[in-house]
Amino acid sequence: xxxxxxxxxxxxxxxxxxxxxxxxxxxxxxxxxxxxxxxxxxxxxxxxxxxxxxxxxxxxxxxxxxxxxxxxxxxxxxxxxxxxxxxxxxxxxxxxxxxxxxxxxxxxxxxxxxxxxxxxxxxxxxxxxxxxxxxxxxxxxxxxxxxxxxxxxxxxxxxxxxxxxxxxxxxxxxxxxxxxxxxxxxxxxxxxxxxxxxxxxxxxxxxxxxxxxxxxxxxxxxxxxxxxxxxxxxxxxxxxxxxxxxxxxxxxxxxxxxxxxxxxxxxxxxxxxxxxxxxxxxxxxxxxxxxxxxxxxxxxxxxxxxxxxxxxxxxxxxxxxxxxxxxxxx
Amino acid sequence: xxxxxxxxxxxxxxxxxxxxxxxxxxxxxxxxxxxxxxxxxxxxxxxxxxxxxxxxxxxxxxxxxxxxxxxxxxxxxxxxxxxxxxxxxxxxxxxxxxxxxxxxxxxxxxxxxxxxxxxxxxxxxxxxxxxxxxxxxxxxxxxxxxxxxxxxxxxxxxxxxxxxxxxxxxxxxxxxxxxxxxxxxxxxxxxxxxxxxxxxxxxxxxxxxxxxxxxxxxxxxxxxxxxxxxxxxxxxxxxxxxxxxxxxxxxxxxxxxxxxxxxxxxxxxxxxxxxxxxxxxxxxxxxxxxxxxxxxxxxxxxxxxxxxxxxxxxxxxxxxxxxxxxxxxx
Numbered sequence: 001x002x003x004x005x006x007x008x009x010x011x012x013x014x015x016x017x018x019x020x021x022x023x024x025x026x027x028x029x030x031x032x033x034x035x036x037x038x039x040x041x042x043x044x045x046x047x048x049x050x051x052x053x054x055x056x057x058x059x060x061x062x063x064x065x066x067x068x069x070x071x072x073x074x075x076x077x078x079x080x081x082x083x084x085x086x087x088x089x090x091x092x093x094x095x096x097x098x099x100x101x102x103x104x105x106x107x108x109x110x111x112x113x114x115x116x117x118x119x120x121x122x123x124x125x126x127x128x129x130x131x132x133x134x135x136x137x138x139x140x141x142x143x144x145x146x147x148x149x150x151x152x153x154x155x156x157x158x159x160x161x162x163x164x165x166x167x168x169x170x171x172x173x174x175x176x177x178x179x180x181x182x183x184x185x186x187x188x189x190x191x192x193x194x195x196x197x198x199x200x201x202x203x204x205x206x207x208x209x210x211x212x213x214x215x216x217x218x219x220x221x222x223x224x225x226x227x228x229x230x231x232x233x234x235x236x237x238x239x240x241x242x243x244x245x246x247x248x249x250x251x252x253x254x255x256x257x258x259x260x261x262x263x264x265x266x267x268x269x270x271x272x273x274x275x276x277x278x279x280x281x282x283x284x285x286x287x288x289x290x291x292x293x294x295x296x297x298x299x300x301x302x303x304x305x306x307x308x309x310x311x312x313x314x315x316x317x318x319x320x321x322x323x324x325x326x327x328x329x330x
Numbered sequence: 331x332x333x334x335x336x337x338x339x340x341x342x343x344x345x346x347x348x349x350x351x352x353x354x355x356x357x358x359x360x361x362x363x364x365x366x367x368x369x370x371x372x373x374x375x376x377x378x379x380x381x382x383x384x385x386x387x388x389x390x391x392x393x394x395x396x397x398x399x400x401x402x403x404x405x406x407x408x409x410x411x412x413x414x415x416x417x418x419x420x421x422x423x424x425x426x427x428x429x430x431x432x433x434x435x436x437x438x439x440x441x442x443x444x445x446x447x448x449x450x451x452x453x454x455x456x457x458x459x460x461x462x463x464x465x466x467x468x469x470x471x472x473x474x475x476x477x478x479x480x481x482x483x484x485x486x487x488x489x490x491x492x493x494x495x496x497x498x499x500x501x502x503x504x505x506x507x508x509x510x511x512x513x514x515x516x517x518x519x520x521x522x523x524x525x526x527x528x529x530x531x532x533x534x535x536x537x538x539x540x541x542x543x544x545x546x547x548x549x550x551x552x553x554x555x556x557x558x559x560x561x562x563x564x565x566x567x568x569x570x571x572x573x574x575x576x577x578x579x580x581x582x583x584x585x586x587x588x589x590x591x592x593x594x595x596x597x598x599x600x601x602x603x604x605x606x607x608x609x610x611x612x613x614x615x616x617x618x619x620x621x622x623x624x625x626x627x628x629x630x631x632x633x634x635x636x637x638x639x640x641x642x643x644x645x646x647x648x649x650x651x652x653x654x655x656x657x658x659x660x
Binding site: 037306 | 367370371374375377378388389390391418419459462463466481482502504505506507508510511513514515516591592595596598599600602603604606607608610611612615625628629631632634635636637638639642643646647648649
């Protein structure tokens, strides 16, 4: 019983917070449907009201459970919420409702909560573009608070939550690799850290480790708080929410929220453009006979790889070496 | 006492395995000097003889120490070795010779071992390009075995070792995040795994965990061996080397080495082109008034971000929407 939505019906539905319109809009985003582009263009002037919390961390630390627990508290205060998960290992993404102790299902029945996981295989602008669009749609639909869930700490994951006003990193006892990455300066310092599974004997040791690493950074005017949580029992959730709110107040009172948002938007535009350039390249190399021939020459050691790169850049992007001096003005 | 190298002198020096020529060549690579490009073009037909082992893993697990221990064994057999580290947290990179129990210094004094760490900030083609070039230079210089050390498991790190014939993942007890990432299918399965610090009580548990995760993958014809090592005492190093050699034999005997190298080279060319496109974009956005004005409009909600992306793509890469149908033929 697929209903065909017109742009007008979608825009109207989203403005009214209609769940089916929202669901349809995010499906369009996922499929990189041209209608999604029209929709965002139409709704964009109405966005910028939602507050966005990016939730990141390695797989299996309980990010979704924490979000669920936070949503419960937020809903009790009457705030409307949107959740977008782009974490392929997340219970949201897996639709693992049955048996999940946090009862994600409760939220699915709440009309003021919209939860959506996204697959974005083959999306030209990658995860960054899909997430940005989904967040804008939820923002336009009047959701006051957005959670964006993403996995890991690599570059592409970070780009997904570039748009977040507050970044929450979730760890658990055993997250030694993340601790080392923070220590080595390879992982960026988040705004708030939750160490989940606080009943674990090593949880407090981990908090101390994280604290001593953060203590080395004396340059930031915001010192990231570290909260011990237990999503399943709800312990520490109120405190975690306090700290997230505290970061928001800090941004608002210091006047840096507007600045951060401007920077985030620019970063997001850059990430989307960069993902599109990469996708374009992939497509060209896969489809173009001449480019495949170039690769063959490289493989036979008849042409060196960097000359091949130059030829590809010129053919796909019309860029020649030395274009680095400024934008091409041909 | 900087000596100015001509292209001819460099080529000759590298062919002869001259250490100063090698050092100079890799400095040129690091600085993205145009001479590096000329050099690679000249030397490329002579490359393809070295066997390359990529060594990856989270920071602090002892990748450099393991490489050092492996190099000692390999040198005893008379093989010449090159090591390139692009891991900012590596002792190689930090030049942490004094006090390092593995005595990296021993290798620095051995004329048949060339060790070099690379910084590549601002390199147009990114880490992938710099690593590829450095590996080609060492290959042309007659090094029979190359180790490429890189940190983490994100996309950009993986691109660095795309060129490796064999990928070794190093973990340690406490690498819970990496285990979860392997389990969730977020981290790619390597060819050989070392669990370093075998004297740790949790080391064997970790080996069992990794083994059970790898057991789920029944599609590959190569089952990655897992070796318990202790780089500091040398325990397990001979066995690790056996397994690395075993993977090489597997590739050679199954006839898949040539195929893998062809695929790796294509992947490397793509990674370099992609990094260059991204750098070009960064530069354009930073320098071009019109593009900065576009971003300002997005920030003031006057222009939606995706239209801004389209305009940027057109201005920087001369790409219009719909170019996805095939290479631009204007």
